[in-house]
Amino acid sequence: xxxLLNSLFFxxxxxxxxxxxxxxxxxxxxxxxxxxxxNAFVVHGGSxxxxxxxxxxxxxxxxxxxxxxxxxxxxxxxxxxxANFSSKRIQAILFEVEDRxxxxxxxxxxxxxxxxxxxxxxxxVCLEGEVIYRPSAATPNWPKxxxxxxxxxxxxxxxxxxxIKVTKTGMYNLYFIHCDANLKDxxxxxxxxxxxxxxxxxxxxxxxxxxxxxxxxxxxVIGIFWFSQYARFWKDVLPLQNCITLVITLGMLxxxxxxxxxxxxxxxGIRPVGITMWAVTFGTIxxxxxxxxxxxxxMGYGVVRPTLGGLTSKVIMLxxxxxLASEVLELVENVGAVSDHWGKARLFLVLPVAILDAFFIxxxxxxxxxxxxxxQARRMMVKLDIYRKFTNALAVAVIVSVGWTCYELYxxxxxxxxxxxxxxxxxxAFWQVLSFSMLCVICVLWAPSQNSSRYAHSDDGNEDFDKxxxxxxxxxxxxxxxxxxxxxxxxxxxxxxxxxxxxxxEEDKTE
Numbered sequence: 001x002x003x004l005l006n007s008l009f010f011x012x013x014x015x016x017x018x019x020x021x022x023x024x025x026x027x028x029x030x031x032x033x034x035x036x037x038x039n040a041f042v043v044h045g046g047s048x049x050x051x052x053x054x055x056x057x058x059x060x061x062x063x064x065x066x067x068x069x070x071x072x073x074x075x076x077x078x079x080x081x082x083a084n085f086s087s088k089r090i091q092a093i094l095f096e097v098e099d100r101x102x103x104x105x106x107x108x109x110x111x112x113x114x115x116x117x118x119x120x121x122x123x124x125v126c127l128e129g130e131v132i133y134r135p136s137a138a139t140p141n142w143p144k145x146x147x148x149x150x151x152x153x154x155x156x157x158x159x160x161x162x163x164i165k166v167t168k169t170g171m172y173n174l175y176f177i178h179c180d181a182n183l184k185d186x187x188x189x190x191x192x193x194x195x196x197x198x199x200x201x202x203x204x205x206x207x208x209x210x211x212x213x214x215x216x217x218x219x220x221v222i223g224i225f226w227f228s229q230y231a232r233f234w235k236d237v238l239p240l241q242n243c244i245t246l247v248i249t250l251g252m253l254x255x256x257x258x259x260x261x262x263x264x265x266x267x268x269g270i271r272p273v274g275i276t277m278w279a280v281t282f283g284t285i286x287x288x289x290x291x292x293x294x295x296x297x298x299m300g301y302g303v304v305r306p307t308l309g310g311l312t313s314k315v316i317m318l319x320x321x322x323x324l325a326s327e328v329l330e331l332v333e334n335v336g337a338v339s340d341h342w343g344k345a346r347l348f349l350v351l352p353v354a355i356l357d358a359f360f361i362x363x364x365x366x367x368x369x370x371x372x373x374x375x376q377a378r379r380m381m382v383k384l385d386i387y388r389k390f391t392n393a394l395a396v397a398v399i400v401s402v403g404w405t406c407y408e409l410y411x412x413x414x415x416x417x418x419x420x421x422x423x424x425x426x427x428x429a430f431w432q433v434l435s436f437s438m439l440c441v442i443c444v445l446w447a448p449s450q451n452s453s454r455y456a457h458s459d460d461g462n463e464d465f466d467k468x469x470x471x472x473x474x475x476x477x478x479x480x481x482x483x484x485x486x487x488x489x490x491x492x493x494x495x496x497x498x499x500x501x502x503x504x505x506e507e508d509k510t511e
Contacts, residue, residue, distance in 0.1 A: 025048065025194045025195060025196075025200035025265075025269040026191055026192075026193050026194075026269040026270050027045060027174075027191060027192045027193075027194065028190075029043070029045070029188045029189055029190055030189060031077075031187045031188075031189060032187060032188050032189075033185065033186070033187050034176070034178065034183075034187075034188075037114070038113060038114060038115075039113050039114065039115045039117070039179065040113075040114040040115045040131070040177050040178075041177065041178050041180075041183070042114075042175055042176070042177050043175065043176040043177075043188050044174075044175055045174030045175055045176055045192060046173075046192060046194065047171065047172070047173045047174070047418070048171070048172060048194050048202045048203060048204075049169075049170070049171050049172075049202060049203030049204045049418070049421035049422065050067050050069075050166045050169070050170065050171075050172050050194065050195075050196055051067060051166075051169045051196050051197055051203055051206075052067060052166060052167050052168050052169045052197075053065060053066045053067045053068075053166060053167060054197040065196075065198060066165065066197065067165070067166035067167075067195060067196055067197050068163050068164060068165050068166060068193075068194075068195050069094060069163070069164045069172065069174070069192060069193070069194050069195075070161075070162070070164070070192065070193040070194075070195075071092070071159055071160075071161060071162050071163075071164075071190075071192050072161060072190060072191050072192065072193060073158065073161070073189075073190040073191070074092070074158065074159040074190035074192065075156055075158045075159075075188070075189045075190050076090050076148070076150075076156070076157045076159075076186060076188055076189075077155060077156050077186070077187050077189060078150065078155055078184075078186050078187075079155075079184070082182070082183065082184055082185070083150070083153055083154060083155045084152070084153065085152060085182065086149065086150060087149050087150040087157075087178075087180050087182070088130065088149060088178065088179060088180045089129075089130060089147035089148060089149045089178070090147050090148060090149070090150075090157065090178040090183075090186070091130065091131050091146065091147035091176070091177050091178065092144075092145070092146055092147060092159060092174065092175070093131055093133065093143055093145045093174070093175050093177060094143060094164060094172060094173070094174050095136075095142060095143030096139065096143075096168065096170040096171065096172055096173075097170060097171040097172075097173060097417045097419055098138065098170060098419070099138070099139065100173075100417070102133055102134050102135070102136055102143060103132070103133050103143070104132050104133075105120065105125075105126075105132040113132065114131060114132060114179075115129065115130070115131060115132065115177075115179035116128050116129060116130050116131070116132050116179070120132065129179045130147075130179065131145060131177050131179070139167075139168055144164055148160075150183075158190075169203075169422075171417065171418050171419060172194075174192065176188055194269075195269070198266070199266035199267060200265065200266055200267070200268065200269030201262060201265055201266040203421060203422065204418070204421040204422065204424045205262065205425065206425075207425040207429075208258075208425050208428070208429065209259065209262035209263060209266060211425065211429050211432075212258040212262060213259050215255040215432060215433075215436065216252070216255040216256050216259055218255075218436060219248065219252040219255050219436070220252065222248060222436075222439070222440060223248050223249075223252055225443070225447075226244070226245065226248055226443055226447070227245075229447050229448040229449065230245060230448050232448070233448040233449055233450055234448075236448065236449070236450060237448050238446075238448075240293070240296070240297065240301065240303075240446060241446060241448050243293045244293065244442060244443065244446060246289060247286060247289055247290050247293065247439060248443075250282055250285055250286035251286055251436070251439065253282045254279060254282040254286055257275055257278050257279035257282060258279045258283075260275055261275045261276050261279050271334075271335075273335055277331065277335055279334075280327065280330040280331055280334055280335065281327065283330065284323055284326045284327045284330055285323070287322075287435070288319050288322055288323040288326065289319075290435070291319065291322065291357075291360050292315060292319045293442075294364055294442075295315060295318075295360065295363060295364050295367065296308065296315070297390065297442075298363075298365070298367035298368040298371060299311065299367045299371065300371040300374070303371075303383055303387075304371060304374055304375065304380075304383070318359065318360070318363075321356060322353070322356045322360070325349075325353045326353050328349060329349040329350060329353055332349060361398060364394070365394075368387070368394070371387060372384065372387055372388070372391065375387060386445055386446075389445060390441070390442075390445055393438065393441040394438070397434060397437070397438050400434060401434065404430055404431075404434075411427065
């Protein structure tokens, strides 16, 4: 007696291929070979979130936005030396992720199989050599299963052109499967086109197009504020504020490029490589420069020290390494080809970026602690106040980042089959919002103004600190003066003390 169990076999099969989800609505197959999985030979044709077709409210029998999956010239090719026999069907199976348990089966509780075995065929529930499936209880006429067989001496077999309309929102999966062990070195060519009601963007990516449009507008708003202040007080602009101007400009370009990238993708179904690469590069430069600026601010550059001194080369080296690691990761994620080992490759590329980020954070907070101690010891209250606000904002950002990273790991561990694809866009969007929020805080704290000079480093001798970042020594011990020079020696500290007091009073008056 046939006993169809839960898809214990198909579960690892889906896990194996879901890590290679393509981010394109035109899926092209250029001589892709079938891979042996259990008693079947499989090629993953694509997985995408698709919204149901939009009904026309004026005419209930028509639609204003069709969703479909179209097969165009999907061809199977076998070597000439293997073309001396007729084969069993090579099948395409299209199903929604909730129907994954309808694929495969087993006889008498034995090992689960995708292809119909002789024992199952004897029970009359399937045809030997074809995929086992049963109709979906939730969606009539699904899953969709069809195929083509090789005739004797044929080297090529082509699926007929067909377009399958999607009437239910869900994550759809396509596999090409054959069960004929004699079909060695079989490959698939052609393409399938996947379309949502509003365009060719995959369903999980569609909300990002509107998100990047709003982010572009947000950068325009902050850019107007910053550049207006910059133009008004350009004579008092500090080097640090020039760096912030660069970050805002890069952010505006990045958001605009991402929007155009998704808009072009949505229009044509093929991701524009050129725009994507520019968007990735501008974004990577922005993140790198942002981290370097935060590190420089934490070290007190332009505020309590005129230069970074010997640390300049180390900061540049760390920034350059982070740029290279991030650029490679982003290019592979957004431009590079997707392979069956996508998950492992991505993990390999994410780890260096995560380690470098952790190093940035450690160095930033260590430098901030030293800078705050210096400012407090010298009673530079205006600068101390702004640095305390900056430290609090940065601490909140780090805590939120750690919390969101934990949530992201939880989200992905629980969503093995991408059933939560409609909410997946929130994860990359959050990091953009957090980065933009931190940029807004920096812009408010260090906005160009007529009082910008009170945050700048001055050469009056009151801001000279030891080069050692860990030990602060403001007053160095000196040998006891002789009695003959006691009066002269006592006069100098009083004068220096008065000078320092006058400097503190002048700075306090500017608050």
